[in-house]
Amino acid sequence: xxxxxxxxxxxxxxxxxxxxxxxxxxxxxxxxxxxxxxxxxxxxxxxxxxxxxxxxxxxxxxxxxxxxxxxxxxxxxxxxxxxxxxxxxxxxxxxxxxxxxxxxxxxxxxxxxxxxxxxxxxxxxxxxxxxxxxxxxxxxxxxxxxxxxxxxxxxxxxx
Amino acid sequence: xxxxxxxxxxxxxxxxxxxxxxxxxxxxxxxxxxxxxxxxxxxxxxxxxxxxxxxxxxxxxxxxxxxxxxxxxxxxxxxxxxxxxxxxxxxxxxxxxxxxxxxxxxx
Numbered sequence: 335x336x337x338x339x340x341x342x343x344x345x346x347x348x349x350x351x352x353x354x355x356x357x358x359x360x361x362x363x364x365x366x367x368x369x370x371x372x373x374x375x376x377x378x379x380x381x382x383x384x385x386x387x388x389x390x391x392x393x394x395x396x397x398x399x400x401x402x403x404x405x406x407x408x409x410x411x412x413x414x415x416x417x418x419x420x421x422x423x424x425x426x427x428x429x430x431x432x433x434x435x436x437x438x439x440x441x442x443x444x445x446x447x448x449x450x451x452x453x454x455x456x457x458x459x460x461x462x463x464x465x466x467x468x469x470x471x472x473x474x475x476x477x478x479x480x481x482x483x484x485x486x487x488x489x490x491x492x493x
Numbered sequence: 494x495x496x497x498x499x500x501x502x503x504x505x506x507x508x509x510x511x512x513x514x515x516x517x518x519x520x521x522x523x524x525x526x527x528x529x530x531x532x533x534x535x536x537x538x539x540x541x542x543x544x545x546x547x548x549x550x551x552x553x554x555x556x557x558x559x560x561x562x563x564x565x566x567x568x569x570x571x572x573x574x575x576x577x578x579x580x581x582x583x584x585x586x587x588x589x590x591x592x593x594x595x596x597x598x599x600x
Binding site: 406407408431434435436438439440441442443444445447448449450452453454455456457458459 | 511512524526547550552553554555556557558559560561562563565566567568569570571572574
């Protein structure tokens with residue numbers, strides 16, 4: 335018999351394996367690619383937060399474990415060196431990252447009633463990356479701190 | 494459906510003391526970037542805003558993004574000024590709204 339299907343060849347002369355392989359490739363390529371923040375988009379988000387104001391290093395302490403086993407839950411503490419009085423206090427604190435789908439992580443609004451400029455939370459990290467905390471003081475100046483984090487198991491972005 | 498809330502406020506404080514407050518709420522914080530079992534994208538479902546008022550004045554608030562963990566945890570501080578209610582508010586996608594009240598007695 336000269337049945338195309340039986341000797342493993344189709345009419346077009348392609349082997350079954352080739353066609354199956356192409357199908358698998360299509361499935362892989364056809365998946366929606368996950369959005370990812372880049373250092374550029376983080377800079378853009380930072381600029382939106384500061385409204386173009388210049389950011390200086392210092393006064394902010396960003397506590398993050400340097401090596402994270404599970405990116406689904408990373409404890410973060412941000413503290414700002416500020417007396418927290420009516421005349422001199424922290425207005426806002428924002429946290430940014432480079433490689434999650436979105437550059438923004440969280441934004442806090444504080445005031446003199448906070449007593450102390452220290453906040454803690456838990457965040458997700460999709461990859462080994464740099465995290466930046468920026469604080470806006472009542473005099474309009476911006477201060478920042480950055481931390482490099484190595485993530486072993488990334489937060490599930492894709493599945 | 495009300496979400497479970499765990500809030501830690503000391504019951505009493507001295508006037509002028511800095512009080513630490515911890516707030517945790519049960520919520521999946523679905524990012525909107527994950528793929529479900531049938532290959533479809535799971536729609537975003539997160540808490541977008543948290544606020545805390547003390548005696549009617551907002552003392553702390555936060556804008557949340559998908560990068561916060563499921564069951565978001567927030568810890569912050571406030572000055573104990575007078576005996577009053579601390580009202581915690583969580584707002585989110587799909588009309589999510591949850592309120593919790595805790596009383597702080599100032600000696």
